Amino acid sequence: MAELDTLLQTLDECHKSLLRTPGASRRTQHIERIKEITRAVCDDQARLPEEGRVSTRGGDHKFNAQILLARIISEYTRELIAKVDAEGSFLYTNASHLETLGYRQFHLMRTNIIDLAADGHKASVKEHLQRALTQGHALDTLCLRHSAGTICWIESSAMRMKVAGTYQLVLIGRDVTARKLAEDALRASEARHRAVLRAIPDLLLQVNANGLILEQAATSRAETAAGAERWIGRRIQDVVPTVGPALLEQITTTLETDRPQVQEYRFCWPQIAEADYEARAVVSAPGEVLVMWRDITERKRAERAEHESRERYRQMFEETGAVVLLVDQATRQIVDANPAAISFYGYARTVLTSMTLDQITVLARHRLDRTLQWFVNGEHTFFMYKHRVAAGTVFNVEMHASPIEIHGQRLLYCIVQDVTDRIREENARRMSEMHLEIMAEHQPAIVWTVDQDLVVSSISGSGMQGTELSSTATVGLSLRERFKARPDHPILVGHNRALEGEASSYELVSNQRRFRSYVAPSRDSTGTIIGCMGVSYDITERVQLEQAIQASEQKYRLLVEQCRDAIIVVLPDQEHITVNAAAVELLGYTSDECARLCLSDLLLATTLDPDARSAHATTWHEGRLRHKDGHMIHVHVSAWSIVDGSSLIMIRPGAAGLVDPPWNAS
Template structure:
């Protein structure tokens, strides 16, 4: 703009016409400025008025109004913020960005951060969401956040947020949801069927009770009508109930209805229903249906029970009676009429005490007293009564009190005629007395034993045989009198006899111990006494003294043994003579060579050879003596639990030097082999004897196989060809019933003929040249196996080798 001096100069320079034009322009400009000034004053006044109105809204708003700068600074915070969250505008303005962000609960911070980010990036410029904040006093409030961007010249400069406290609304909504959930839970889980159907019978709503009671799911029910499920003969009743409600004649009704379940069952429902309205308009029927099928069946069963009672009362073979508290007969059944000879109408004029004989009346009075003291109990007693024709009958009576309103009103009972039973019991007592006399007087030992092994009764013969009195024997276990070595076998036989109903008895010869410790022999026969259903009750044992017979047999065996000893002496004389000749010869040579007067001198090597040959001969003599002891069963056993696999492994190492280099030892050992109880040294001797025999059978070399295996024999072990089965001390039942460990020794040698195989276990039988064998090896093997409660089998064919199988009982068998 020009100042006044400049304007004057301009006027002067421009001339009169130009000056007039300029003046006019300036006046116009001045007028425009004055008009603009006036309008600006109006705008300023309007702005001030708008600011006042905004401030009033800002300060008076019930919602929190927050303005955030893009850098996180709080630009505005109204009074509602302090009312709701407890923080004043000054406190909020003084907070750091982190402190202000921590007003939001941790689990909602990401939601708020994401909303602000979306707002700034334009992905959700008008977002609305909910978040929980912590107040200054520690309360948790839920705020509904509504935010928008504030822009200037088209660029965002801040974010304005309006935060409404909806905590109470959320609480009400949660309470409403919980209330609806409780109602829905009550509706769905009610034991009764809860339903709503329209006036045409179409189901509008039904709970899960319909599935529990009728098998239809709620989804099924929505496609059903009352006509579908109501039994045909009850449909008229159902339609009539609906019509009465619709016509206004009944607001609610109760009735019973039979319906058909999904599986075809007929179910009786007790219905309680009323009209159902929505917004004041009738829309159908609301009802509850309870399954009373069981109740009705119970009522029916009760009626049938009463009918059965009456039928039983009239048809029972036992006496059934009822009399009042004074003893006057109220009712009797036909069986009582027939037994006593009184008609029912006649009996009503009789007092029961007149029928009871005097000696039985105290028992009857005592029974009545006990029933009055304990009315809910029953009393059983016996009494003798007199019939119309004077006969005396013994009855077993069971009596109880009939209560009416909790008070005794009468006595009722059942009586069974025991007259014939008492006669039979008397006859039984007489029979038992006769049996007792025979039992006690029998020369044969007889004992009754319980299934658990206790002696119930023993007669005089067995007690005198053992040196005890009957009182000392009764109650003791029968095994107390058995020889310890015979107990196991007897227990096993007894168990099998009791468990197998097809077996009637068993017999065994065994040893017993008398009171003085003497051993006596008896032949025991045991029989199981069973009831009518075949269940074992007790054992009857009969013992015959065979001590004298066994003594004579032992004498005969001793004589035979002496004869065998003579044969043994003849058999071993030559062997021992050869050995002694060797010893004597080399001893003589040593004596001459070592004599001080001898002119012959020998080298130490030669003398050592003489001594070694003497020791070899002595060793053979010792081996022969050991074999003879084993053959005679005189060696003392050292029984202990034994792992046969370990025995085979250790013995195979010892055997290796005894065998020719061209003989291969192969072991095939079962990994889960059972334990046996045996003498380890004896079994090592068995393996050594069999291995030496196998070596001699394979002069050109071959394979010696040692195999172990668990076996269980249900019958005699099957062998091929003409194999020999030997079982000295193992009887058929032991083989059949028990588990064994099998030790197999097989060679690929020359084998043997049938004649040789039949004789291999005979003492002194040998196929080897003279001086090469005594013939006792396999006899000793068989003796050792028998001592260890086992048995041995052999298979052999010429040119195909020989296989020995040793069967030893597993530990549980012993």
């Protein structure tokens, strides 16, 4: 039994060496089991009959400790037991290798353990063997390849032993593949959770019912600034004193109700400006609560901005005086209407919002769909419609629409403007312009308009016939270019005065024709001067007629003044008269005195028929005139009517009884 004792002594030395190595405490149970099995075998050997015992005497039959150890392992353990030489070649393997690695014993006896290493792990196996040879023992987890090609993780304990002067290694291994996979999965899960914690913008605090901080996790702006590494062991009321009581009440409510509690707080951490935070508390363990802090400043700012935007929209929608409708793009349903729309259409809000745009629009459905699609596509921004209100009246409206999206619903924001009066005025203006255009075309005049730069914008009128003017040659040219006029030319002077707001007129002679022109300022609806408007009349014939009349009057006046007979002209009012020089001499009155007399004051009696003047009579009649000194003068009287309603009476002194003059009065 000496060699058996040597085996047990070797196991004890290995055991002591393992105890001195870090982590060797986990192998104590394994080594103790080997000792127990070995002693049990020794007891069985002592009880065996003589012929069944292994001889312990010298020679070839003496007790061999290695054979005994192999027999023990083969019969009593499922762990991997192998003996290799200093190079790693297998000298012995037990039957567990077939179950764990899929290799039979005869196959492994021709193999090196390094060859069983998985790809990328051969160096670690070689290092494991080398450390066991140099240090006497080694404990590592090796990655070996199964015969089926899968990976197996073996926890190997290598012990050095010297046999016949050479070193050999006894390898005791255990399959830890499942544990390794579980550990890898656990590490991966921990890594994922750690990444999630790093990504979460929350500060996680584990707090008990009294507010004592037990754990904290994650990094955040608040944690860094407030020094969260010093929070463990402190009360949360002390960490955030401004909201501590409210937060402790939230924790208490969470524990009592066993339901998550969410509260929002506004306070400032040390060295950080005041901000908004959300505290979400959930029960994590009996008497403990997990508090998740999240900075919601940006969210609150966005909410406030959205609220302000909604308020602005409400004011724009509700308080504006314009008629505004929100219409669903797909169904044409009126989704909402502002008070101005309610007042304009005369429907209650509930009634109007239950109607579609088709019900208030006097237009064929396919045409309405086409125009609304223009709005959706952005091809048009406004269109003219006829809308019928509740009273049945149809109004001309101009609808401006643009697509918007509210809470995921695609709508048309429609602004409706009543343009009935404007269209009526425009129609009246167009009719007036058409009438003016017709009149201008048939009027013997020239009508034109110019802008503020005196550029002709339009010109028309039958007065252009026979002149060098034409619409195509004049429109678009300035007056300076068209007429090559000097600054002091009447055309430029008159138009400049009109641009200053003063109407003016002037006369021009062109191609032996005389024109009388009138220019006035042109204003827009606000009263701002935007140009000039002018009209020019051809007064050539009128001037010629006036000149002829003046010449005729001159001849008439010369004839009357030089006539030897007295001539009295009775004005149309039949009250006043004018006389020539012969009449002044005959009557004894001056011209001014005669102007204050009537015909009845001078002509006392005559046989002249009052109606004879209207017949242009040339017959002479007897009569008597009163002289200034009072005596009577016997005269012959003849009268003619003049075109303007006056009467011309010719008087010649003569003897009584003389009726016809000795000469032809005509």
